[in-house]
Amino acid sequence: MSMTDQAAPAVTTPPGPGAKQTDGRTRERPLALRLLARPEVGVFLGAVAVLVFFLIAAPSLRQGGSMATVLYQASTIGIMALPVALLMIGGEFDLSAGVAVITSALTAAMLSYQLTLNVWMGVIVALVVSLGVGAFNGWMLVKTGLPSFLVTLGTFLILQGVNLAVTKLVTGNVATDDISNMDGFDQARALFASSFDVGGVQVKITVVWWLVFAALATWVLLRTKYGNWIFAVGGNKESARAVGVPVTFTKITLFMLVGFGAWFVGMHQLFSFNTVQSGEGVGQELIYIAAAVIGGCLLTGGHGSAIGPVFGAFMFGMVQQGIVYAGWNPDWFKAFLGVMLLGAVLINLWVQRTATRR
């Protein structure tokens, strides 16, 4: 990443297609190059490259149903990658995002089951808990001034232990009880984990939610005051504060947005699989962060988009399932995944460098 690229979204200038650039150098560059400089274009090309590659390498991927499977895998990563990306643009990141998903699902499942309540009660309380975890992360960060790495590493460990210990304490087992025969389950499943038919292909509802959330996040980021605040606090916290951006509010709400994402994905897992094992989710936080980084969000904050992580998540799902569709030796699975992702990121980087040169 070049310096001009990082510095581009200045505190007072909202980035976006309509943003006025006062820098003389950028005005004269052709449209193609200006397009390439956008954070999501590199990853878009990377995603296309991976897609074409696997369409050639894996014949069975060419059926519509196969693409639905890839999109499903991408959506469960992508829904979380969106708030994680916004948080990263805001200059922080969240290591607790993976286990927070399971915390939410466990809360909903255990509350409904143990008190024999309509499952919607569990869903609502789980939302409160998830937003609470996010608020706690943000509040700790703002109050202590510790780096988000430390704060959320702490939360990650706490949640991992609490998930296991509370589940064991409450259910006597390390997994929750089956709630599929309880009141409200079918409606909740329709919202969080159903699928619908498009031309004979079963498409998961999570794919729709993923795209809706992505559109919403893009609008917020590019067209609202809050979006500007996110770029501002991620670019330079102190100057943002100096020009009147509510830094504390922005950071805490960004963590709460991650909490919302964790709740949504957690509910999907619960209503899709009926029970939750308390040890799941570990390691997923890195996949969300990876999808955001591949999607053009800088680890240092202040730069990125909401549509980039959509392609980042798509690429992750595409590579992970593409390897299976291609029927390659499974021992190499993770190595393939790593090589493909690095390759995609390099394409991304190369595109950005080419675009911002001169």
Added chain:
Amino acid sequence: MYRSRRITTALAVAAAAALVLAGCSSGSGGKKAEEGADGASAGKATTPRMTVALVTHQAPGDTFWDIVRKGAEAAAAKDNIKLVYSADPNAGNQANLVQNAIDQKVDGIAVTLAKPDALRAVLGKAEQAGIPVVGLNSGVSDWKQLGLLEFFGQDENVAGEALGKRLNEEGAKKAVCVIQEQGNIGLTQRCDGVKKTFEGTTETLNVNGTDMPSVKATITAKLKQDSAIDHVVTLGAPFALTAVQSVSEAGSKAKIATFDLNKDLTGAIQRGDIQFAVDQQPYLQGYLAVDGLWLYENNGNYSGGGEQPVLTGPAFVDRSNVERIAEFATKGTR
């Protein structure tokens, strides 16, 4: 000021939620529908109180290990034993936990040997300290060489071979063996066992076991990639239940068989969603390991005569016997 107002709001929301909660109970399922039932109990011994450490390579939150621990706890309660349980999937950390037990001067140690070489040194120290050690679950080919008293478990290869033979009887032609933790020796041995006796072709498939949606998508992808697959073999109960969804989503006719059992799986066998499970009886492993140490301490006995392992599996659970077993699985002990 700003902050306290937010806390007040949060409290108000919580209070409102609690009120609504009261009027929103479910008419079906839930805790109320479950019968209250405790695990097996066999009275309590009057022998002097002893302390036993159970050190496993459990990863947190796995239903399988929970059953092992319950068996060990049941035996400890019966034998007037104080049970100290600890676990770590990392071999070096597990060795430290064994050292920790030696430092505590426990009267006996039960240990799993997932990575036997990493435990060799610390088991030597236990021997020097005069603490009897028994093995359970994994390490069927190493326990004797490491100087352990006895071993309770399943030979993973034997279990895999048994499953492979069963697939032959069912007339299977092509099976996919789903590994949820890439690089785990025990899991690899199971698939190797299947490959050895199964007369059709066996392929393996690695999935990310900590992310269920990804497990589901990957099995679905495999079934679509190869429509000749007629049996999916999973190596843990939760993954078998997920495979049921994958099969239906892929529009495949593949049948599902699995290793290990839990309470939801017995229901799936009763419904016919899953053909059968190979059960290594984890409860029995935990129970016998602790009970074996008690017998050694109080009567000098050792099962298997120090020569042969005591096998706890493979026990097949299918439609013919699932009804009786489901009763115990509901309590989380089978």
